[in-house]
Amino acid sequence: MIYRFAYQKKEIGDLYNIDEVRGSKTIKTRQTYIRELLTFYNHLCENKQILLEDTFHTDSESILRIIEPRHVLNYQKWLISAPLGRKKEPYKKTTIAKKTVILKGFFKYLHEQKFTEFPLHHSLVSANITRIDLPNRDVTYDEVKQILEYYKDSPLHYTILLTLATTGLRAAELASAKWRDITKDHNGHWLKIMGKGRKEREVFIIEYVFDAIVKFRKRRGQTIELNSTDNSYLIVTSKMKPYSPGYLSKFVSEMIARTKLPFINNHDRNGFSAHFFRHSYAIEARKNGADIYAISTSLGHESIKTTQIYLAKHEKRETNVGLIWKNKEEF
Structure with a gap:
């Protein structure tokens, strides 16, 4: 049964x-x-x-x-x-x-x-x-930059972390992403993915992120010309195999822990995982004026309530009346 x-x-x-x-x-x-x-x-x-x-x-x-x-x-x-x-x-x-x-x-x-x-x-x-x-998964823009800076000379680690940080992709979505699903229009490059709930969506790939992916694929001996029939995975191991979702998620957690940056083992975070980048993506988008519904759609959330949880701490601070005093003269 x-x-x-x-x-x-x-x-x-x-x-x-x-x-x-x-x-x-x-x-x-x-x-x-x-x-x-x-x-x-x-x-x-x-x-x-x-x-x-x-x-x-x-x-x-x-x-x-x-x-x-x-x-x-x-x-x-x-x-x-x-x-x-x-x-x-x-x-x-x-x-x-x-x-x-x-x-x-x-x-x-x-x-x-x-x-x-x-x-x-x-x-x-x-x-x-x-x-x-709920676990604290808030991470600042500066913290993400420190993690990326640590791996700037390691193409594999840098490309994986950079892609997660700038797209809001889940680790499982990045693991299953294929080269054939990247297209280009007047805005730049887009990656079509099948997310949770069999929900299809597109994520925008910033130009320097796309360049990092191309550089990595060159090192792996993969094609870099966009081709709708190219069934190769976006990110592959040294053995040219795709990452399993579970392994990639674990791999990301391990590489972040390896940096030993002071904020990684913050007592209320209980570990730093790939999912933290989705929170960072949502918070940074909100700070730059993105509508909460647009953020929810971009992240592939089933319900906007999930997005609200991501943004709860940020929203509470942004509406705190104490900010009224920020530009006041001292007493």
Whole structure:
């Protein structure tokens, strides 16, 4: 049932702050669903004897058929308190929220398929996420410049970081980008990508960024003439292979950590990842007068609420009445 659920072709629902693939989940999404649900299933198996003693439904061969609403709620309480997160600490609220949505979708599916008697999805408590619970991913223009400066003499690292910083691309989108999808008009170069939710969009490639990509492709012995039939990947490894989304994301985090710049390990950031560049891109666009709806579209966000989260700290500062005093004379 877990695999049928993960591979079904219908809309399940939206993960908190994650764009869900409509109609056909990506491999990564399926893997996430299966991993989370197998964790739940294994927990049931480990506690099967306790469950059998706590239910009248002992005639079923499937452990999923014997659980009742209180068992689901107990599992959720265990998830919240168990030391399963980073550094053996409990999961953050945002992580619990994502896991809860997956479980709710699965339980709803089981009930709709008449596999379970109880509508177990009604038993789970939704995680109330506030902006305070969200990780701090704000990064300044100056900080991005310092990271890029560190790698200015390394074509591979510089090209990857520069492209992420100036386009708002996700690491997974850059990993899957192909040379054939770059076109040029009177404004410059554009890259067509397929983002999360199978949503197609174009990102603008600044001229000096395009030049860096071309320089890198030359070093790899790749073609540099625009060609709509060139199926080669935009960025490839030394073995001429494309980066997997997961590996590229990890690679970016590692190269940033390697700089050992003072702000990288800021205590409230909890690590610096490729996703930080999307926040920087949004904040810098807003500072330069871009409309929040345009920013949301450029980033490929499913909901403008996600964009508002990116810009929350910046917007709060920009509307602070204390700024009235900025140009006043001293008392």
